[in-house]
Amino acid sequence: MKRISLFFYQYSSLKVAVLFTAIFIGYLVLVMTHKATGFELSDGNIKSLGMSFGFDKEDITVFFNTRTDDMINAYINFNQVWDVLFGVIYGLMHTIWVSVLFKPFFGKAGSVNLIPLVQVLFDWLENYTLGFLAQQYLVDGTISSSIADLASAFCMIKWAFSGLTYALILVGVILLIYRFFKVK
Numbered sequence: 250m251k252r253i254s255l256f257f258y259q260y261s262s263l264k265v266a267v268l269f270t271a272i273f274i275g276y277l278v279l280v281m282t283h284k285a286t287g288f289e290l291s292d293g294n295i296k297s298l299g300m301s302f303g304f305d306k307e308d309i310t311v312f313f314n315t316r317t318d319d320m321i322n323a324y325i326n327f328n329q330v331w332d333v334l335f336g337v338i339y340g341l342m343h344t345i346w347v348s349v350l351f352k353p354f355f356g357k358a359g360s361v362n363l364i365p366l367v368q369v370l371f372d373w374l375e376n377y378t379l380g381f382l383a384q385q386y387l388v389d390g391t392i393s394s395s396i397a398d399l400a401s402a403f404c405m406i407k408w409a410f411s412g413l414t415y416a417l418i419l420v421g422v423i424l425l426i427y428r429f430f431k432v433k
Contacts, residue, residue: 250360250363251359251360253360253363254355254359254360254362254363255355257344257345257348257362257363258348258351258352258355258362261344261345261346261348261349261352261362262349263349265345265349266342266345266346266349269338269341269342269345270342270346272338272342273338273339273342276334276335276338277335280331280334280335281331281332281335284323284326284327284331285297285327287319287320287323287324287326287327288316288320288321288323288324288327290315290316297324297327298312298379298400298404299328299332299372299375299376299379299404299407301404302404302405302408303401303402303404303405304397304400304401304404305397305398305401306392306394306397306398309379309382309392309397309400310392313383313386313392318387321383321386321387322387324379324383325380325383325384328376328377328379328380328383329376329377329380332372332376333373333376336369336372336373336376337369339365339369340365340366340368340369343365343368343414343418344362344363344365344366346418346421347361347362347364347365347414347417347418347421348362349421350417350418350421350422350424350425351417351421351424353424353428354424361417364410364413364414364417365410365414367410368407368410368411368413368414371403371404371406371407371410372403372407374403375400375403375404375407378396378399378400378403379400381396382396382397382400
């Protein structure tokens with residue numbers, strides 16, 4: 250882990266961070282919003298289970314009951330292909346930003362720059378458990394309570410690490426501003 254952390258500290262720069270931010274925005278606008286239309290409902294119902302902070306078996310059942318088999322298959326594809334790629338993009342973007350902001354302190358900060366990758370891991374776990382539940386629903390119309398709880402736990406942990414990542418970015422910006430004025 251230390252080697253990976255050092256790699257990001259060494260090769261991350263403001264230019265790379267801005268480039269990955271542009272890639273993130275482009276992918277979100279041009280790919281994710283388009284791919285999500287395959288399972289969206291016109292009445293504005295939940296667009297994706299992973300956008301909420303947890304859910305239960307009933308939420309999942311309602312989500313699938315209100316969609317056609319084609320929409321559920323689109324949801325599976327979205328979670329197991331497009332959202333996985335999105336995780337790579339936002340994970341790298343956040344890791345690069347944290348690395349840039351904490352680079353002057355990397356000796357003390359250690360591998361804190363890799364925390365965004367933990368969010369990606371739990372996002373992927375959530376995606377695959379929801380995909381499993383969707384496939385189970387298509388086969389026999391049931392939802393496993395224990396797997397639904399597991400998917401919800403993965404989702405909540407993902408959002409907790411997302412909050413931690415944004416807190417790190419905020420702290421990094423504050424440290425950068427402090428360092429700027431301290432030098433002056």
